[in-house]
Amino acid sequence: xxxxRIARLEELCAQIDEKLARIDANxxxxxxxxxxxxxxxxxxxxxxxxxxxxxxxxxMPTTVQLVTWLITTWSAGAAIVFALLRFSPK
Numbered sequence: 001x002x003x004x005r006i007a008r009l010e011e012l013c014a015q016i017d018e019k020l021a022r023i024d025a026n027x028x029x030x031x032x033x034x035x036x037x038x039x040x041x042x043x044x045x046x047x048x049x050x051x052x053x054x055x056x057x058x059x060m061p062t063t064v065q066l067v068t069w070l071i072t073t074w075s076a077g078a079a080i081v082f083a084l085l086r087f088s089p090k
Contacts, residue, residue, distance in 0.1 A: 031039075042048065046057030061069075 048055060
């Protein structure tokens with residue numbers, strides 16, 4: 001009776017070994033802890049690659065800067081148009 005129970009346990013252990021081997025083979029392509037650490041630092045800084053360029057969110061202009069540049073450009077354009085109209089021969 002004990003021999004049958006031991007034989008059954010050995011069969012179960014063999015099945016468990018096979019399943020563990022399959023699981024181990026499937027885990028080979030998953031990211032490592034170092035990959036997650038690099039990803040965590042990239043997300044914390046909000047940086048990434050676009051094409052061949054490395055971009056950071058902190059390097060992007062703010063809304064105030066964009067509006068300031070837009071108003072400055074329009075003002076310069078208006079000043080040029082005004083100067084051309086004012087000083088051009090009629």
